[in-house]
Amino acid sequence: MSEAILSNETKGLINKNVIIEAKNLSVAFEAHTVLKNVDLFVEKGETLVLIGPSGQGKTVLLKTLAGLIEPTAGTLSLYHKQWRGLPENEKIKILDKMGMLFQKNALFDSLSCGENIAFPLREKTQKSELEIQEIVDYFLESVGIIHAKNLYPEEISGGMQKRLGIARALALMPELIFYDDPTAGLDPITSKKIIELILELKKKNNATVIAITNDMNRAYQMADRIAMVYQQNLIITGNVEETKKHSNPAVHQFIKGELLGPLNSSFENL
Amino acid sequence: MKAIFFFFDDFGSSIIFLKDILKTMIFRPCSRRLVFEQIWQVTIQSLPTTAMAGFFVGAIMTVQFAMQVSEFGALPYLGGLATSGTIREIGPLLIAFMLSGKVGAYTSAELGTMRVTEQIDAIRCLGADPIQEIILPRFIGIIISSFFLLTIGLIMSVVGGVILGYFFSGINPEEYVRHIPTILAWPSLLSGLIKCLTFAVVLATICTYKGYFTTGGAKGVGRSVVSTAVTTMMSIVVADWGTSFVGEIIINMCKDYFL
Ligand SMILES: Nc1ncnc2c1ncn2[C@@H]1O[C@H](COP(=O)(O)OP(=O)(O)OP(=O)(O)O)[C@@H](O)[C@H]1O
Ligand SMILES: [Mg+2]
16 A cells, blocks of 8 residues: 555656655755655645654745755755746746745734735735725634734734634635644644634645644544654655554654654654 | 855845845836835934934034134135035935934844744745845835935034024024035035935845844844844945045046046
């Protein structure tokens, strides 16, 4: 079974559906190597969940795939275009299709919650003020913070900020969405609802989702494929069933949340 | 050695950044509303301080010149001298220093905070170009409003000169103003405007560059602000010398050509 996954990776080149193609990707900050020779292919419409211990480079990988961090080596292609050296207007065209939720939300703190969502709509669409407000209300409603429309990000709770971040990422109905820990800081019921919302919106416009989460239940709830970032590598563990039965001891330990295993030593090194 | 290397590195990067800004300005201009907002903000922010500084510069120049000029009995020319001095040199320099303290620090802190809280990345992920959306309006705003401020500073310096001239040396205000056009020649005016433009470009480039490339959290923002203040002051003084030097050469060339 894992062979099918493997061939998926090698098939990438000829597969028209592959929208993210990373080959031999390495990322380092000065002397500190975070990722080394990572290969990843993401197909249109799939949901890939990244898991892995804290500080191993999940966020760095996500940002690299979104074109925010320049890899130190290797190549990244988005929508069949080599990212490095792509002219700015071509880059913007691709970025228009993407949405991103940042781990720390990155909300515009000088804009009210409603305006945070309206910002991309004003920038990128020709919609009238009335239409914009309708869309803003719809998304605020979906994430359950419509009452906070006129408050500023610093005036709402952490969980509400997270939900606002999700709403803003979705405002332009992107077809490729990156979520960095969408359920962090949310209670179990809200986080389940948020995942349902993510899946619903994904289905609506057949979006591709790459999400980071360390909550395995949520990972199982949404993943088509799971991959673990560990020791500068990306271990693609396959779909939910395959991941649960994965042979790698580190993966096994991680998803079970056991204290004893190969991961312990890596924590000590942090 | 490392510091020198670092200096040139920084200098080069800011030139490249300036090139990016200018390229964006030509090919992907930002909305006018954003620019007007910035002009308004910068002008309002620095108006009181600039006006006051202008007033006192005019006053100081008048008092200083009055002592020397009265020995030659050229007191009526005081207004022209003081104003020409202000417009050529002190005015632009003063505006630049005022702006670098207020607007430069403000801008680099604002952009730096946006950078470290990933708001700049967020803008980019929403398909907007941060240089077009947040850098360009600030850049143009600072440059245009520095001309407004220069004008206001000059008017205030004339006012200061008139008042002090009247009380200190008893020059009739009408006389003070009447001689301004006779001494204030086009080259002075031009030199003042060119200086103002140069300083504004230097300031706008440095503060947006330092803010935009901030790293390292709250400390990093602090570092950016300090380094903006120091770098702009130094660069402005150097640019002042540079423009005077180049201006001199150009004037001499013109003289050879026309006379
Ligand atoms: N801008 C940066 N400069 C230097 N080092 C960085 C930078 N960003 C990340 N790192 C380093 O990269 C490593 C991976 O960080 P990353 O944020 O990707 O971890 P993570 O897997 O997302 O962890 P968590 O689950 O805690 O969010 C860390 O060791 C971190 O120190
Ligand atoms: Mg992270």
